[in-house]
Amino acid sequence: MSDAKPPRTPTATDDYLFDLRGYLVLENAVDPEHLNDLNAALDAFPDLGWGEWHGNVQRFDNNGAAGIELQNIVEGGEPFERLIDHPSWIRYLRHYCGEEDSYVEGLYIDECFASIRRSGGFFPVHSGGHRGALRGAFHYSHGRFRCGQVNVLLALTDIGPGDGGTMVVPGSHKSNFPHPQDMYVNESGKPVPMDNLLGAIEVHLKRGDALLFCDGISHGASSRTNPGERRVSIFRYGVSWGSTRYGYEYSQALLDRLTPERRSILEPIAKRRPPTA
Numbered sequence: 001m002s003d004a005k006p007p008r009t010p011t012a013t014d015d016y017l018f019d020l021r022g023y024l025v026l027e028n029a030v031d032p033e034h035l036n037d038l039n040a041a042l043d044a045f046p047d048l049g050w051g052e053w054h055g056n057v058q059r060f061d062n063n064g065a066a067g068i069e070l071q072n073i074v075e076g077g078e079p080f081e082r083l084i085d086h087p088s089w090i091r092y093l094r095h096y097c098g099e100e101d102s103y104v105e106g107l108y109i110d111e112c113f114a115s116i117r118r119s120g121g122f123f124p125v126h127s128g129g130h131r132g133a134l135r136g137a138f139h140y141s142h143g144r145f146r147c148g149q150v151n152v153l154l155a156l157t158d159i160g161p162g163d164g165g166t167m168v169v170p171g172s173h174k175s176n177f178p179h180p181q182d183m184y185v186n187e188s189g190k191p192v193p194m195d196n197l198l199g200a201i202e203v204h205l206k207r208g209d210a211l212l213f214c215d216g217i218s219h220g221a222s223s224r225t226n227p228g229e230r231r232v233s234i235f236r237y238g239v240s241w242g243s244t245r246y247g248y249e250y251s252q253a254l255l256d257r258l259t260p261e262r263r264s265i266l267e268p269i270a271k272r273r274p275p276t277a
């Protein structure tokens with residue numbers, strides 16, 4: 001199935017705000033029926049323990065504080081496949097991190113997961129321009145964006161105060177200094193919430209809105225205090241010559257059934273081998 005909507009194209013205002021702040025909110029990016037399908041696919045998941053697999057999806061909670069994280073979620077059902085080249089954001093990704101107008105133009109999804117956050121969950125704030133890895137860096141030169149990685153965080157539930165929403169420090173993708181507050185872990189190495197982090201804002205989203213942000217911005221999520229669940233999917237897009245972050249491999253069955261457009265985002269460089277005898 002493909003989404004018949006005409007693709008959204010980044011405007012000059014989007015470019016201005018993305019450059020200035022390091023993030024954009026794309027309102028009403030995904031329609032209610034598709035959101036129902038995504039949530040139903042998550043409801044159908046068995047209760048996985050840390051490290052357990054369901055098909056080619058693994059529960060792999062990144063830092064232990066954020067909640068349940070289902071990695072390689074693009075293999076979690078057809079509704080997730082539709083997110084690969086979704087018309088609400090695909091042109092943004094090609095423009096911001098797709099090596100536009102170069103000999104390696106194209107995209108690659110190097111990580112994709114669903115995150116389910118319950119009361120007490122949070123994501124420690126991390127990244128920022130200061131000594132950031134090239135992989136997630138913000139870059140603009142000679143009239144072209146050349147970001148290493150841009151993320152699409154899609155709200156599958158409404159995200160308001162107390163829901164454990166994503167926090168960003170606007171403009172921090174260009175910061176030349178470390179954040180003055182300790183960001184990630186305490187003295188015993190435990191992740192710490194930074195709900196009142198200097199300069200940060202919490203991004204509230206309606207179900208179906210997407211937060212698009214350069215991975216080099218300081219970001220994380222506040223503590224969830226409400227009952228119930230915050231559900232999002234996070235697809236990280238980057239350059240066509242990237243590799244998956246944790247070594248997950250897209251299954252041949254998935255690659256074979258995708259449209260050429262979608263396949264080219266999961267496997268931008270086809271394998272080249274000598275002919276078999």
Ligand SMILES: O=C(O)CCC(=O)C(=O)O
Nearest residue numbers: 115123165166219220221
């Ligand atoms: O869960 C969130 O809202 C933020 C996730 C995050 O910071 C990350 O995946 O790097």
